Amino acid sequence: MLSYVAIGLVGLVGLVVFWLSTKLAALSRNIAAAKQSGLPYRISIIDGVPGYLWIATHNLFLGPLHKFTPSRRWLWPKLAHVHRSWYYPQEMREALGEVYLIVSPGQIFMSSSNPEANVQLTTRRRDFVKPVELYAIVDIFGPSLLTTEGDDWKRHRKIVAPAFSEKSNSLVWKESLRQGLAMVDVWSKIEGNTSGSMKVQDTAPYTATMALHVISAAGFGVRQLWAGENEEKLGSNAIPGFNTSKLVESHAMTFKESLKTLLHSIIWLAIFPVSLLQISPFELHKKLLRSYVECSDYFSELSEFKVRQLERGEMTEQGTMDVMGPLVKASERSPEDSKGPYLTKQEVISNSWIILFAGHETSANIAHLCFLFLAIELEKQARMQEDIDSIVGSRSSEEWSYDTDLGRLWNTMLGATINETLRLMPPLIDFPKIVRGAPQPLTFDGKTVSVPTSTMIHVSTVGVQRNPRYWPSSPSKLSNKTHDLDDWVPERWFSSTKKTTEKPSSTDSGSEDSENTTSFDTSDGLLVLPKGVFIPFAEGARACPGRRFSQIEITAVLAVIFKTYSLELDVSEWASDAQVEKMSKEERRAVYQKGINKARNLIAASQSEIFLKMRGKYPVRFVKRGEEKFMGCFS
Numbered sequence: 001m002l003s004y005v006a007i008g009l010v011g012l013v014g015l016v017v018f019w020l021s022t023k024l025a026a027l028s029r030n031i032a033a034a035k036q037s038g039l040p041y042r043i044s045i046i047d048g049v050p051g052y053l054w055i056a057t058h059n060l061f062l063g064p065l066h067k068f069t070p071s072r073r074w075l076w077p078k079l080a081h082v083h084r085s086w087y088y089p090q091e092m093r094e095a096l097g098e099v100y101l102i103v104s105p106g107q108i109f110m111s112s113s114n115p116e117a118n119v120q121l122t123t124r125r126r127d128f129v130k131p132v133e134l135y136a137i138v139d140i141f142g143p144s145l146l147t148t149e150g151d152d153w154k155r156h157r158k159i160v161a162p163a164f165s166e167k168s169n170s171l172v173w174k175e176s177l178r179q180g181l182a183m184v185d186v187w188s189k190i191e192g193n194t195s196g197s198m199k200v201q202d203t204a205p206y207t208a209t210m211a212l213h214v215i216s217a218a219g220f221g222v223r224q225l226w227a228g229e230n231e232e233k234l235g236s237n238a239i240p241g242f243n244t245s246k247l248v249e250s251h252a253m254t255f256k257e258s259l260k261t262l263l264h265s266i267i268w269l270a271i272f273p274v275s276l277l278q279i280s281p282f283e284l285h286k287k288l289l290r291s292y293v294e295c296s297d298y299f300s301e302l303s304e305f306k307v308r309q310l311e312r313g314e315m316t317e318q319g320t321m322d323v324m325g326p327l328v329k330a331s332e333r334s335p336e337d338s339k340g341p342y343l344t345k346q347e348v349i350s351n352s353w354i355i356l357f358a359g360h361e362t363s364a365n366i367a368h369l370c371f372l373f374l375a376i377e378l379e380k381q382a383r384m385q386e387d388i389d390s391i392v393g394s395r396s397s398e399e400w401s402y403d404t405d406l407g408r409l410w411n412t413m414l415g416a417t418i419n420e421t422l423r424l425m426p427p428l429i430d431f432p433k434i435v436r437g438a439p440q441p442l443t444f445d446g447k448t449v450s451v452p453t454s455t456m457i458h459v460s461t462v463g464v465q466r467n468p469r470y471w472p473s474s475p476s477k478l479s480n481k482t483h484d485l486d487d488w489v490p491e492r493w494f495s496s497t498k499k500t501t502e503k504p505s506s507t508d509s510g511s512e513d514s515e516n517t518t519s520f521d522t523s524d525g526l527l528v529l530p531k532g533v534f535i536p537f538a539e540g541a542r543a544c545p546g547r548r549f550s551q552i553e554i555t556a557v558l559a560v561i562f563k564t565y566s567l568e569l570d571v572s573e574w575a576s577d578a579q580v581e582k583m584s585k586e587e588r589r590a591v592y593q594k595g596i597n598k599a600r601n602l603i604a605a606s607q608s609e610i611f612l613k614m615r616g617k618y619p620v621r622f623v624k625r626g627e628e629k630f631m632g633c634f635s
């Protein structure tokens with residue numbers, strides 16, 4: 001008996017020794033490659049981009065560890081803390097430089113927050129490839145524009161990109177103005193609110209619904225209504241369950257319900273594939289599976305609805321952007337068809353999902369954060385309102401023109417507000433690339449380094465967008481830092497001194513597969529930065545095709561709301577309305593400051609779960625302009 005235990009133990013020790021020696025051998029190979037690269041590097045025992053199980057659970061271990069003071073100096077918990085990694089790029093940059101490697105047994109990881117390097121990483125598409133395997137988490141309905149590479153990606157892009165044309169944008173503008181007003185109407189009907197004063201516990205779910213509605217109408221040609229709106233308005237555009245509360249027999253959830261469940265639990269779909277969910281006894285898994293199937297069915301039904309619309313010739317009459325139209329047309333073709341590229345029926349579903357997914361939470365989070373920053377910075381909000389007034393005057397939003405008003409609004413404090421929010425809190429804190437083949441040369445700051453084979457690269461959006469070397473800045477008014485790049489300062493977008501190094505040269509821009517995603521933000525009104533510096537929408541061929549869509553959407557929503565309303569933080573945690581009424585200017589300022597501190601702390605505690613977002617909520621109050629309680633105290 002004893003001898004069996006002894007043999008077992010020896011076997012176990014042997015396995016551990018074998019495992020350790022293979023890990024050590026891999027680590028020393030990676031260290032040798034890092035040494036040859038010419039880049040600074042650090043060694044970590046944990047791989048830089050851990051798996052999905054780690055992503056889903058790491059907060060449990062690392063949250064408490066970060067509270068333990070000595071660990072704050074350690075590098076590896078910061079690297080492994082995926083949800084909070086957006087918080088550390090400056091520390092990393094100060095310790096290791098703008099481009100550095102982290103070497104672990106299973107991986108060489110590179111981070112870049114250098115504009116010159118960023119330009120090469122985003123434009124040399126064949127040298128620095130998109131690692132589509134990392135996108136499995138969002139690939140739940142199969143490969144799409146976001147999650148393919150090479151010729152397959154070009155086929156998807158050729159079909160999907162034209163839908164984001166200039167012609168479509170006026171529809172985004174109109175629908176966003178409508179949705180902004182509808183959102184206010186919903187707030188006014190919350191119990192205890194009036195149309196003159198509206199307390200909203202958390203604007204995030206509302207901006208999420210607003211963004212979903214805009215994409216649904218402008219992207220899919222299907223108008224969505226807010227709860228309480230009369231569904232008869234939809235007429236022949238009603239698709240039961242998709243945009244109505246009434247379900248058809250085959251469905252148990254509305255489209256919005258199924259989409260919401262899916263978005264909230266998407267990480268679990270990466271860990272538990274559909275085949276596992278089908279046999280799982282847990283209610284949570286059953287609900288997730290149901291929402292997955294429902295969503296897929298809804299997209300199929302929408303696609304059939306589009307086929308019928310196409311047959312009736314309705315889509316051109318409506319003049320909708322209708323991403324779905326070109327997708328459905330392409331799905332009628334075969335791979336051999338000479339009329340143009342094809343999509344399979346499943347690819348129509350996967351691309352529809354990805355457009356909703358990529359364009360919904362991103363815009364929603366930025367709109368939500370713009371609200372909070374404007375409520376924190378009342379003086380800046382007042383300046384934005386003056387700018388809006390100076391452009392639209394007393395005209396009602398129905399008369400606002402896409403051609404003349406949008407560009408003018410953008411080039412004011414309004415555009416500065418949106419850009420500054422995208423700079424400070426980009427929804428994607430970084431985007432990945434990988435070196436698949438031979439080591440790749442990378443030139444920046446007058447030297448050329450060699451990025452090793454299989455290096456996983458993160459182009460650090462947050463890193464470069466908070467780097468004082470490339471941005472106009474002043475000493476921080478909120479901390480003891482010598483720069484204010486960790487603070488929300490929209491005025492920097494009116495800086496005349498473009499404090500930048502010379503424009504980095506693009507080695508491969510204008511390549512045959514790059515799409516024109518230029519935007520009105522390249523005009524002279526706001527600060528224009530060299531390539532690779534302001535990259536919330538990425539750059540190069542794989543840049544976001546929805547850039548202009550979201551800029552127009554957020555501009556319209558902010559303009560239509562702040563034309564009539566002001567936004568203040570709710571301070572009822574510290575003082576009732578009656579108490580505030582009796583307060584002097586100084587007392588009001590002091591109580592508001594408590595709200596500001598709390599809201600700032602909540603924003604700073606945001607986490608990146610695919611997209612960077614706030615976890616807590618802060619209540620705010622929209623009041624008719626002229627009826628503010630605190631705005632005057634800050635002027």
Ligand code: HEM
Nearest residue numbers: 145146358359362363428431536537538542544546549550
């Ligand atoms: C504030 C809003 C938005 C931000 C910050 C943003 C950011 C980005 C970024 C950084 C990428 C590159 C991702 C990567 O390479 O991994 C991307 C890709 C993409 N975005 Fe956006 N996006 C926004 C809004 C939208 C909207 C409104 C839509 C659609 C209506 C959209 C659709 C897409 C698609 C389809 C891709 C994949 C493009 C490709 O791989 O060729 N995005 N976005």
